[in-house]
Every structure is written in structure tokens, then in C-alpha cells.
Amino acid sequence: MKKIRTDLEIRKSNKEVLRLAAYVQKITKKSAQIKEEGK
Amino acid sequence: MNYQEFKDYIVKHMKDYLSEKYQDANVEITEVRKNNNLKLDGLTILLPEENVCPTIYMNSFYEEFEAGRSMEEILEKIAEIRDVHDVQKNLSVKDFLNIEKTKDNIIFRVVGAKENESRLSDMPHRLENDMAIIYQIMAEKAGDGIATAQITNQMMERLGVDERKLYEVALENTQREFPATFRPMSEVIKEIMRSDFMGINLNTLSDDDDMKPFLEALLQEGMEEMQEERLPLFVLSNDRGINGAAALFYPDMKEQIARQMNGDYFVLPSSIHEVLIVPDNGDADYQELKDMVNEVNQTQVAPDEVLTGEVYSYDRESRRLMLAGEKAEKVHGTEKAEDKKASIIDTLKAKKDEVVHSSVNNKMKVNKMKTAEREI
Secondary structure, three states: OOOEEEEEEEOOHHHHHHHHHHHHHHHHHHHHHHHHHHO | OOHHHHHHHHHHHHHHHOOHHHOOOEEEEEEEEOHHHOEEEEEEEEOOOOOEEEEEEHHHHHHHHHOOOOHHHHHHHHHHHHHHOOOOOOOOHHHHOOHHHHHHHEEEEEEEOOOOHHHHOOOOEEEEOOEEEEEEEEEEEEOOEEEEEEOOHHHHHHHOOOHHHHHHHHHHHHHHHOOEEEEEHHHHHHHHHHHOHHHOOHHHOOOOOOHHHHHHHHHHHOOHHHOOOOOOOEEEEEOOOOOHHHHHHOOOHHHHHHHHHOOOEEEEEEEOOEEEEEEOOOOOOHHHHHHHHHHHHHHHOOHHHOOOOOOEEEEOOOOEEEEHHHHHHHHHHHHHHHHHHHHHHHHHHHHHHHHHHHHHHHHHHHHHHHHHHHHO
8 A cells, every 4th residue: 555545524614504404495395384284 | 728627737837836845746636436436536745755645626626716716826725725734744654554553543424325335345334224334544633624534445454453343443433523413403504604604605596596595585584484493403413514424323322312302203314414303293204305305415415425315214112213214114014014903803893793693693593493482
């Protein structure tokens, strides 16, 4: 083994907030739909 | 400038931006297989006396170049990254693969097993449903980032250990170095908004993207819609927000969450960096949740950060995390068995009624006969 490559991993908060917000949006929408259907 | 020309330019001009000590370094770009079999172009700047060095990926820099960042800025940034992360000082392959020297730095992370099938054949791992726990040696932990080397079968052999030993040390180290965080979604988003969210340029999102009005509303109206009682959604990660999905496999973690949720729950693999927990109160349909995961994976998650496209369910009774589909089948199977049982009971009851009825009829017949006999 001549060399070992290391990977740098950095927290990407912008990407993180986008994917979390996507779940919030979808679940909020679904909850509203369930509430509406329940009326 | 196309991508190939961009890479050639970087290799040719890199040393102009590096300090004196790197002038004899070997600068090259090689293709690297990353998570989910994604192939990226990694730049290494290796000093003659070094054999462990950081990889800097060119693909995202080319995106920045296309978005208008100058080559000068990009080269300066790469040189800065190489310098800041010059962590492998005095670190040889021999030291790196000495278990006594490295055992406190072995950690684990979790990836999708299906998408990484071919990579997994070359690395020690253990499966958890359709996820795989893999091992890394942490070379550096600084600022917002970490530098790690993936442990391959060859490296494990050089370390002189087996997968079980890796798991044992990694479990202890990962919990210690990356303590788990379990928080309501509202709190997590609030925190990110306070720090980085304002830096997001909403104009980069397409007008057709329905995330845009949603994010605008979040910015304008705050988090009223996201109160915990209205949105029972929790985020499990670690204090760094890097490879935090691994926290799900910390000892007793799944059971601790069950205690907090007071029952069964779903796990949505939002990325390799975190998973989402949704209490299973009977309202949620796992197929709908699975569709949601796949949609978000395709639209909002970087290809190398996707965990899986499944939904998992924790069953408190059996203390098992399983594919939600498997649990639904189990429940369906139990319901079917209950129905079958009920139907057998109904049949038996009907038979009994029939027998009783027929016995009553027979008795009546006998009585009638007796009466008839008496009459005769």
C-alpha cells in the first residue's frame, strides 16, 4: 500500500436545511389533508 | 472551458497557488468511487515524504466555476484547503495501519447496502436491514469538518483485526467522538436558520420548485407551522451533523427513542447525515412515507448523501428495527390469522349451533315419536 487517501467531509448546512424543509413541507401538507378529510 | 480543460488547468496551475513547501509535490486528479457508487474526480497534492493525503473533489468546484467563480479564486480556495488540512504531518502508512496507534480513531458510519454493493465487497461491513455499517479511520477532526480514510479489506488485514474487533472499537469511539443529538425538527431548523439559512439564495431555486414559496414563507412567517405538537417529527443525528445516521445504531438508541415516543415509530432515512423519527400512531401510511423519502432523495439530497429509499419501523414488542413494509406485512399477516381464527371460531360455533339445533330437533323428533308411541 503506497498511499492512503483521506476524504474531507464538511457539514453543508444549506443542503441540510433544504432537505429537512422538504420533509416539513410534505408532512405539513399531509397533516392538513388528513385534518380536512376528517372534517 | 469544458470540465476536462478545467481539470487540466487546475493540475497545471495548482503549484502557483501553493506555498514553497509544496513545490516538489505530486499533483494529480484521479477518479474516486464515493458513496452510492458515485464517481468523483479527486485532486491529491502529495509531498515526496508523505503517503497519506487529503482528497479535494473537483466536481463541485467546476459547478462553482460555471456559476461564475473565477479560476483564481478556485485555485486559492483549493490551496487553502490543502494547507489547513495538512493533517498527515509525520503520518506514515505504517503508523496509520498500526492498530495500537489508530484504535482510538476507528469510527463507523452507515450507508445504503444496495447502492454500495460492489464497494462493500472490498470493505469490512455489517448489514442492518438494507443499510450497511462501514468503518473509517479518522485522521482529523477540526472546525466543521472531519478527514477520514475508508477501511478496506486490505487495510483491515494490515491492521491485523477482524470486522468484529472493528465494530467493537468503532462503537465506543463513534459515540464518544460524535455524541447523538435527538431534537424536534422545529428546533433543528430554527438553529440552522439562525446560522446559515439566511445565506441561501432563494433565487437559485426554480420558480417551478414548490420549495421556493415554502422557504419564503418560513423566512417571513417564522416557525409557527412547525410547533412540535403540530408537527411530530424528530431529527436524530450527531453533534457535528456529519454521518449522523450512524447514531441510530448506538447501543440502546432505538429503545431510548421508543421510550420517548412511548411506542412504535417510523425511521425516515433523510440522508447519511441524519434520520427522521415519526411516531407510529396509526395515522401514517408507510407507502406514502416511502414515496416522500424517494421524492426528497431525488429532489433535495446530493447523490452521495442519499442513505436509502426505504422506510423503517421500530417494533417495541420485538425490539426490532425492520423495513416498514415487512412490519406492515407482519401486521397484515396477524390480522389475516386473526380473521382466520375468527372464521374458524365462527365455523365451529355454526357447527355447534347446527349440532345443538339438530340435537334439539332430534329430541323433538324422539319426543314426538314417544308421544306418538304413547298415542298408539
